[in-house]
Amino acid sequence: MEILVCIKRVPDTAENEFELNSAGNDIDRDDLVYSVNEWDNYAVEEAIQIVGEHGGSVTVVSVGDDESEEVLRREMAMGADNGILLSDDAFEDSDSRGIASILKAEVEKGNYDLILTGAQADDGAAEVGGMLAAMLDLPYASLVNQIDIDGDKHIKVGREIEGGNKEMNEIELPCVLSIQTGINEPRYVGIRGIRKVAQIEIPVKGASDLGIDAGSVGKDGAKMKRIDYFVPDLGEGAEMLEGSTDEIIEKLIEKLKSKGGLA
Amino acid sequence: MAQIFAYIPHKDGVADDIAYEIQAAAGKLDSNAQVTAIVTGSGDTLDKVAGHLTSLFKEVIKIGHDDLAYPNAEVVRKALCNVLPSDAIILAPHNTFGMDLVPGLSIKFDSACASDVIDFEGTEGATLKIVRQVLGGIISTHNDLDISNGAVIAIRPGAFAPVEDGSEGGTIVDKSGDAGDISTKRRFLEIVEAEVGDVDITKSDVLVSIGRGIEEEENIGVAQELAEAMGAVVSCSRPIVDAKWLEKSRQVGTSGQTVKPKVYLALGISGSFQHMGGIKGDPFIIAINKNANAPIFQVADVGIIGDILEFMPELTEKIKDL
Ligand SMILES: Cc1cc2nc3c(=O)[nH]c(=O)nc-3n(C[C@H](O)[C@H](O)[C@H](O)COP(=O)(O)OP(=O)(O)OC[C@H]3O[C@@H](n4cnc5c(N)ncnc54)[C@H](O)[C@@H]3O)c2cc1C
Numbered sequence: 134m135e136i137l138v139c140i141k142r143v144p145d146t147a148e149n150e151f152e153l154n155s156a157g158n159d160i161d162r163d164d165l166v167y168s169v170n171e172w173d174n175y176a177v178e179e180a181i182q183i184v185g186e187h188g189g190s191v192t193v194v195s196v197g198d199d200e201s202e203e204v205l206r207r208e209m210a211m212g213a214d215n216g217i218l219l220s221d222d223a224f225e226d227s228d229s230r231g232i233a234s235i236l237k238a239e240v241e242k243g244n245y246d247l248i249l250t251g252a253q254a255d256d257g258a259a260e261v262g263g264m265l266a267a268m269l270d271l272p273y274a275s276l277v278n279q280i281d282i283d284g285d286k287h288i289k290v291g292r293e294i295e296g297g298n299k300e301m302n303e304i305e306l307p308c309v310l311s312i313q314t315g316i317n318e319p320r321y322v323g324i325r326g327i328r329k330v331a332q333i334e335i336p337v338k339g340a341s342d343l344g345i346d347a348g349s350v351g352k353d354g355a356k357m358k359r360i361d362y363f364v365p366d367l368g369e370g371a372e373m374l375e376g377s378t379d380e381i382i383e384k385l386i387e388k389l390k391s392k393g394g395l396a
Numbered sequence: 397m398a399q400i401f402a403y404i405p406h407k408d409g410v411a412d413d414i415a416y417e418i419q420a421a422a423g424k425l426d427s428n429a430q431v432t433a434i435v436t437g438s439g440d441t442l443d444k445v446a447g448h449l450t451s452l453f454k455e456v457i458k459i460g461h462d463d464l465a466y467p468n469a470e471v472v473r474k475a476l477c478n479v480l481p482s483d484a485i486i487l488a489p490h491n492t493f494g495m496d497l498v499p500g501l502s503i504k505f506d507s508a509c510a511s512d513v514i515d516f517e518g519t520e521g522a523t524l525k526i527v528r529q530v531l532g533g534i535i536s537t538h539n540d541l542d543i544s545n546g547a548v549i550a551i552r553p554g555a556f557a558p559v560e561d562g563s564e565g566g567t568i569v570d571k572s573g574d575a576g577d578i579s580t581k582r583r584f585l586e587i588v589e590a591e592v593g594d595v596d597i598t599k600s601d602v603l604v605s606i607g608r609g610i611e612e613e614e615n616i617g618v619a620q621e622l623a624e625a626m627g628a629v630v631s632c633s634r635p636i637v638d639a640k641w642l643e644k645s646r647q648v649g650t651s652g653q654t655v656k657p658k659v660y661l662a663l664g665i666s667g668s669f670q671h672m673g674g675i676k677g678d679p680f681i682i683a684i685n686k687n688a689n690a691p692i693f694q695v696a697d698v699g700i701i702g703d704i705l706e707f708m709p710e711l712t713e714k715i716k717d718l
Contacts, residue, residue: 144531146531146532146534146666147608150687150688150689151531151534151535151689152689153535160531160535229499229509230502230503230509233503252495255530255531256530257511257512257528257529257530257531257532257533258511258512258528259490259495259499259511259512260498260499260509260511261499262499263495263496263497263498263499263500263503264499264500264502264503264509266500267499267500267501267503267504268503271581272470272580272581272582273470273496273500273582274470274496274582275469275492275495275496276492276495276496289585291588292492292496293492293651294492294493294587294651295491295492295650295651296590296650296651296652296653296654297590297644297647297651297652297653298587298588298589298590299587299588299590300584300587301584301585301586301587301588302468302582302583302584302585303582303583303585304581304582304583305581305582308581308582314634314635314638315634315637315638318639318640356507356508356509356541356542357508357509357510357539357540357541357542358539358540358542359537359538359539360525360537360538360539360540361537361538362530362535362536362537363535363536363537363538364535364536364689365536365694370693370694370696370699371681371683371693371694371695371696371697371698371699372697372698372699373693373698373699373700373701374698374699374700378702378706378707378710381700381702382707382710382711382714383714385682385698385700385711386711386714386715386718388680388682388698389626389659389682392658392659392680393601393602393658393659394602394626394628394658394659394661394680394682395602395626395627395715395718396602396626396627396628
């Protein structure tokens with residue numbers, strides 16, 4: 134099974150407290166900690182497990198700047214065989230459609246049976262996988278939390294739907310799947326693992342290598358353009374308890390008592 | 397502006413409550429719009445839901461086919477492509493079905509796409525200003541959407557205050573004949589129900605709920621001791637279940653349990669809409685989080701900025717001393 138996994142380098146929501154920059158047109162990106170998008174990491178682990186059992190190879194691809202090389206290498210340290218970086222000034226400020234069309238150009242250069250994306254990334258849009266599938270005219274399933282390889286014509290996939298129920302589908306290969314967290318337990322990657330793959334070459338491809346018209350992607354090609362970032366008006370918000378830890382706990386216990394929070 | 401269509405999901409002949417929110421969202425998008433509901437399905441249940449929706453919408457399009465009996469988004473997408481004009485503005489819910497349908501539909505129609513939209517702020521020419529959140533809801537963004545060639549927009553459940561049930565007396569238009577070829581390469585097999593766990597968190601009046609802020613599996617015991625002292629039950633957010641630290645049956649949220657406690661103590665939980673979507677009945681919410689900007693503080697009744705790993709043991713001790 135030849136598997137391509139699309140990954141993205143994102144600011145880590147668990148490691149950062151985000152603030153707006155002084156101009157208010159972006160988040161303050163100085164000193165942000167970046168990592169591979171959580172959903173993508175599950176997708177790579179799944180691909181590695183499938184190839185481990187059924188043979189084939191795993192390629193990770195990312196649309197991004199030079200720094201995205203670090204997440205490609207991280208996932209190669211996990212066990213992905215190849216990495217490809219799609220990078221060009223013309224790709225900057227692409228919307229989901231732009232990203233999907235850049236990925237499409239790379240998919241068409243390969244011969245993949247299975248294309249995986251994370252279910253969503255830092256924008257919470259959950260769009261790239263479904264768009265890529267539609268552009269390639271391949272079948273698609275989102276929020277996949279189970280993959281059973283039971284043939285080379287089609288596979289069984291479970292989609293996580295509301296309430297944690299699972300929707301089972303049979304889907305023809307090749308296909309595009311977006312992966313939901315929890316599908317597996319991604320392996321740990323140590324510094325040593327990353328050092329091992331430090332020398333492997335990661336090809337970088339731009340718009341002309343991919344045969345992409347620069348005007349169809351990036352800001353010019355986008356049908357959705359971000360204008361600004363803002364912190365929403367908190368409205369009433371919570372009543373904040375302040376003071377020393379002892380004082381706060383005392384107030385908290387009073388609240389709990391009055392609301393029936395202590396049996 | 398092009399015509400607005402609202403895709404309404406339904407189950408057992410009853411429209412999803414999101415119908416009222418989508419109608420509200422359409423009104424916010426364009427107050428003069430005539431909104432057409434669109435339902436797909438088969439047999440009696442389709443007729444029933446179409447009939448019901450005529451009270452809310454002036455026009456209801458129904459597309460019936462045996463292959464639409466279960467809402468497989470791949471099949472629904474094909475049907476919609478064959479029935480709707482490609483410059484339509486289509487609204488759908490941003491739930492597990494919408495996420496499956498919307499992005500691909502926008503490509504097939506070559507129209508704009510926006511997902512998880514929480515507000516509309518007016519149109520200027522062919523540009524629609526939308527609001528959505530990024531980075532787990534910590535920060536919001538305004539975006540310009542070029543709707544000159546139509547748009548497919550997924551709205552966040554719970555973001556638009558639902559309209560009241562109306563008395564439109566709308567008409568039903570049967571477009572089943574226009575559905576055309578809806579064969580696809582993905583076939584729905586069955587639904588496997590979520591497993592039942594050892595505790596039923598939906599029965600508890602007081603929940604001590606932990607999120608990624610618990611940091612290590614070893615710390616879960618600390619939360620359990622607090623819950624015991626309070627006479628409460630431990631529940632959690634999704635990452636705790638993904639890490640296999642607690643059973644799926646303890647997960648609160650859209651892809652977990654819907655709970656209705658009296659008191660909800662959220663410890664190290666950021667307050668994503670998927671998590672909050674599982675909390676009903678307006679409980680008294682207390683949030684402890686080390687990040688003052690965590691979105692949970694917008695919805696909590698009482699907030700404490702601090703480290704839960706320091707707070708939990710002290711709170712447990714104080715409660716035991718009472
Ligand atoms: C289709 C879909 C369905 C989903 N369904 C669900 C669902 O049912 N339930 C659910 O919960 N999520 C669900 N999610 C995931 C959801 O989007 C969020 O990723 C998740 O809720 C985040 O969990 P969290 O708040 O525990 O973690 P985070 O968002 O990482 O937040 C952790 C918080 O802990 C704080 N913190 C860290 N350390 C400490 C400390 N020592 N003391 C105090 N505070 C600390 C941080 O400031 C942060 O605010 C779903 C996602 C998708 C795409």
